[in-house]
Amino acid sequence: MKERRVRRADLMLIAVLLAFGVVLALGNVLFSRAGQTAVVRVSGKVVAAYPLSEDREEEIAGAHGGFNRLVIRGGGAWMEDADCPDRLCVGMGVIRRAGQSIVCLPHQVTVEIVGPGRRDTDAVSE
Amino acid sequence: MKTSARAVARYGLLTALALILSYLEAQIPVFFAVPGMKLGLANLAVVTALYLSGAPCACVVSLVRVLLVSVLFGNGAAFAYSLAGSVLSAAVMILLKRTGRFGPIAVSAAGGVAHVTAQLAVAAVLMGTSALGWYLPVLWFAGVTAGAVIGLIGGELCRALQRLKWGEDRP
Numbered sequence: 001m002k003e004r005r006v007r008r009a010d011l012m013l014i015a016v017l018l019a020f021g022v023v024l025a026l027g028n029v030l031f032s033r034a035g036q037t038a039v040v041r042v043s044g045k046v047v048a049a050y051p052l053s054e055d056r057e058e059e060i061a062g063a064h065g066g067f068n069r070l071v072i073r074g075g076g077a078w079m080e081d082a083d084c085p086d087r088l089c090v091g092m093g094v095i096r097r098a099g100q101s102i103v104c105l106p107h108q109v110t111v112e113i114v115g116p117g118r119r120d121t122d123a124v125s126e
Numbered sequence: 127m128k129t130s131a132r133a134v135a136r137y138g139l140l141t142a143l144a145l146i147l148s149y150l151e152a153q154i155p156v157f158f159a160v161p162g163m164k165l166g167l168a169n170l171a172v173v174t175a176l177y178l179s180g181a182p183c184a185c186v187v188s189l190v191r192v193l194l195v196s197v198l199f200g201n202g203a204a205f206a207y208s209l210a211g212s213v214l215s216a217a218v219m220i221l222l223k224r225t226g227r228f229g230p231i232a233v234s235a236a237g238g239v240a241h242v243t244a245q246l247a248v249a250a251v252l253m254g255t256s257a258l259g260w261y262l263p264v265l266w267f268a269g270v271t272a273g274a275v276i277g278l279i280g281g282e283l284c285r286a287l288q289r290l291k292w293g294e295d296r297p
Contacts, residue, residue, distance in 0.1 A: 005281060010232035013222075017239055017270045025263035044252075100260050103249075105203075 032097040035113030038077045040070065043108045052077065052096065052113070062107025070111060077111055078102070130295045136179055137186055139292075144171035144191040145198075152199065163268045166238055166276060168195075172216060173234045173280030178293045181220045188216045203252065207245045214244035230281035231274050238273025239266055 040048040043063045050056060052075050060068045068082040068089060076094040079102055089104035098115030147167040154165070168191055176184035192212050196205040218240040222233045242265040287293060 005229065006231055007227070007229050009227040010229045013228055013232040014235050014270065014274060017235055018267070021263055021266040021270065024266055028260055028263060105249075 028099070032099055033115040035075075035096050035098045035100070036116045037114050038070070038072060039112045039114055041110045041112070050077075060107075060109055062104070062109055064107070066107050068104055068107055068109050077113065079104070079111075082107070132295050133179075133183075136292060137175075137183060140171050140175045140179075140183065140187045141190050141194075143174070144168045144187050145194055147171060148191060148195045149199075163265060164272075166241060166269075166272050169215065169234065169237060169241070169273070169276050170280050170283070172212075173219070173230050173237070173277055174283050174287070176219055176223055176233070177230050177281065177284040178287055181224075184216055184220060188212045206252065207248050210244040210248045211241040215241040229277075230284065231277040234277025234280060235270045235273035238269035238271075238276070240269075241273075242266060242269040 035052055038050045038052060039046055040050070040058075040060055042060065047060070048058070050058065050070075050072055052072060055073045056071075057080070058070045058072075060070055062068065062084065066083045068084070069080045071078055071080045076096040078094045079089040079092065082089055082104060084104050084106040086106060089102050089107075089109070092102045095102055095111070095113050098113055101110055101112040103110050145168075147170055151165060151167045171191070172184050172188045175187040189212070192205070192208050196208065200208070215237040219233045219237040222228050222236055228236075243262070246262055246265060284293075
């Protein structure tokens, strides 16, 4: 029996995987709300929370040195500059929806947008 | 279990392949805007091991690769990501292959998805945030695509090696 390279079941499984990916993406879009606050964490600890309504520029110190320059302008937040080796955080663009985040793995810095629904208890309790 | 010299050579070949591919992958400049998005070249060796030689070989190649890579060029955090991704991905691929319904392309695509999911879970724990949910869909599609391509190549590599009788214990 000659075995086929791509079986019907293969295509089905890939289709199911892709469909589930679409569901995940839709879920994110549908259940997201406009953000209110940018919460900055270093190594998991909240170090600052900035309202998105105020334009500002902040320098965040990485866990083991280094910096990430966070800009908040026009209701969105982004990393303007950083001296981490990969600078992925700078390439991640603008975030403004609740639940979105920018992650800088080398500096262990995260910026997360939280919405009005969640009174940022994290930021207060830290 | 009696291990033939051919089997030992085969394990060695595939592990070496996995290591070289890991090294190659590390040389590719990061051009994706999402952390953790990569080709998963080393998975080529694991898929090939799985279809050429079976689950034990795939496990050995996968785990030895993770250990060696972390000793040679890694750090602690990278090891945790790498181990979680590799273990879950290998487990999913072995189970799916065992059903006998799927070829390397779909199995590898599912393995890619398992890999990114496990890595994202580890990242969420390490960074103490649940905010990574936004990345899952992006990484999910990347995992399916890269996994399917790797599976396609792995299937062809496996055929070629079988023609050379690499899969058998006796010539």
